[in-house]
Amino acid sequence: MTNYAVILAAGKGTRMKSDLPKVLHKVAGISMLEHVFRSVNAINPEKTVTVVGHKAELVEQVLAGQTDFVRQTEQLGTGHAVMMAEPVLENLTGQTLVIAGDTPLITGESLKNLIDFHINHKNVATILTAEADNPFGYGRIVRNQHGEVLKIVEQKDASDFEQQIKEINTGTYVFDNASLFKALKNINTNNAQGEYYITDVIGIFRENGEKVGAYTLKNFDESLGVNDRVALATAEGVMRRRINKQHMVNGVSFVNPDATYIDVDVEIAPEVQLEANVTLKGQTKIGAETILTNGTYIVDSEIGERAVITNSMIEESSVADGVTVGPYAHIRPGSSLAKDVHVGNFVEVKGSSIGENTKAGHLTYIGNSEVGANVNFGAGTITVNYDGQNKYKTIIGDNVFVGSNSTIIAPVELGDNSLVGAGSTIDKDVPANAIALGRSRQINKEDYAKRLPHHPQNK
Missing domain, CATH: 3.90.550.10 (Spore Coat Polysaccharide Biosynthesis Protein SpsA; Chain A)
Structure with a gap:
């Protein structure tokens, strides 16, 4: 019938x-x-x-x-x-x-x-x-x-x-x-x-x-019929327990399922480990043997196999196999991290592609950038992509070393195997195999420190 x-x-x-x-x-x-x-x-x-x-x-x-x-x-x-x-x-x-x-x-x-x-x-x-x-x-x-x-x-x-x-x-x-x-x-x-x-x-x-x-x-x-916010919260709790149970049946490990928040359309492969206070939203997919630690928040993103995401936020991005992210990193929409990339603590990536085995260990902003493989970003590096009206692109080739506290002002391109000295401001293209130094000249004023009130001999 x-x-x-x-x-x-x-x-x-x-x-x-x-x-x-x-x-x-x-x-x-x-x-x-x-x-x-x-x-x-x-x-x-x-x-x-x-x-x-x-x-x-x-x-x-x-x-x-x-x-x-x-x-x-x-x-x-x-x-x-x-x-x-x-x-x-x-x-x-x-x-x-x-x-x-x-x-x-x-x-x-x-x-x-x-x-x-x-x-x-x-x-x-x-x-x-x-x-x-x-x-x-x-x-x-x-x-x-x-x-x-x-x-x-x-x-x-x-x-x-x-x-x-x-x-x-x-x-x-x-x-x-x-x-x-x-x-x-x-x-x-x-x-x-x-x-x-x-x-x-x-x-x-x-x-x-x-x-x-x-x-x-x-x-x-x-x-349950939902007529108010109390019933809505009750429905949320029942649905989440139902979702988490099914993932556990499918081979996913939960440290504390009562404090793990997974939307209904999220896909998780077997052997994934989820610590407490992990939130997975939207159309997110998590690959096998990946570890998501306490506080990780992922929205509409695809995470590969054997990745480790530590207390970090990932939005509308893709993360390949073997990538490590965090703690306290933020991968913003439109980003892709290739195999074995490392994005460390207090690093923000936005609208950028990062090639295999590239590392940004700490305190770095990578925005509107196309980054090659085996690149190393020193601490405090910033890609300057916005002039107040328009966004511009930075292109960084393979095997580039960017020294700590460098400022890369887009639009600019760093060629393969180039090196940027620490503390540089780069606003011109750097050819392949070149070393770029964009520092202001250091001047030492002999004995000038003695004029300062806090100098030991003035106390």
Whole structure:
């Protein structure tokens, strides 16, 4: 049978206290909506309809080209939101998954199990439920003595007896598609919220003698709906534990997984070692046998095999095999470090390529530069790439030695095998095999120090 899906993503999320639509708040590096969309894809829907409303353009940008969109201009409840999908889905045959865009922890596996349960039991509707230790705030599942679902009652409409029920509605459902849109024509707003509840169609199906079932999640964590920043942090914690566990299963070592922060799309090879307080974000990839020490922060970067990154930050860059970085180094966007490069403490590299086996041990800035292999940068070297209006490029050949405290003013080129004397300011090209000295002349004033008040003989 054919599957369809409706994702509800129209709400503002007032309790988030944010200008950003609720479903666009991120969990482990991607929006809640993207998490839901990825899980929904596990059921291979022929059509997915995303219902948007508050700041619809922002929401549509996130899933552009991947789903149909319909607008809910007034947020009049979940039932009303699903009604908006009627022009796209009404006349189709199959079953339709309805899921909220603020439930990022539901897995694709659970949604596949829900669909299978629905089909195997020949239900007109199946509710995804969970057992809650503290069910306050959730809609309760009311069953008869045979275990059949009679209705779902919201917290504000529940009797004292109904409020004691621990089986809760997760807000995810599967319906026979044609029956769903037929029943939606008969729901009303006679409830505490004055809204059209999608849950009211359950009562309509029961009145018609149609079969309604419920599939209970094995893991309650998956049921979490995010309505405020507290729940967002809870979702973040659950997702990160899930991500870290999978990496450990795959052969990655964690010193302290509870203090290691890895986004959902990060790829890590086996035999990588992660110390505590490591953060890996975006589309980062880490090669085998690499070591990332405490405090390392990497964003959208690719790190090769057997690298050692020590308490440093790397952004939108590539680091080849055997590279060592840090401590306290900053590799800024657009940089590439070739095999066996060493970038040491308090070194900053920005928008530069650095060739194999080049070393910048400490206190160096390399910006907008093309650096060859086997280059040595002495401490305190600076490439001067910006004149206040424009950026300029420095080109440094292979086997160049740059003495400490040198200032290389771009645009300039240092030829292969050249040497720059310590303390030089270089603003002209240096030919291959040349020695460049750009120092000001030293003058010694004999006995002048004796004139100074702090000289020992003046005390």
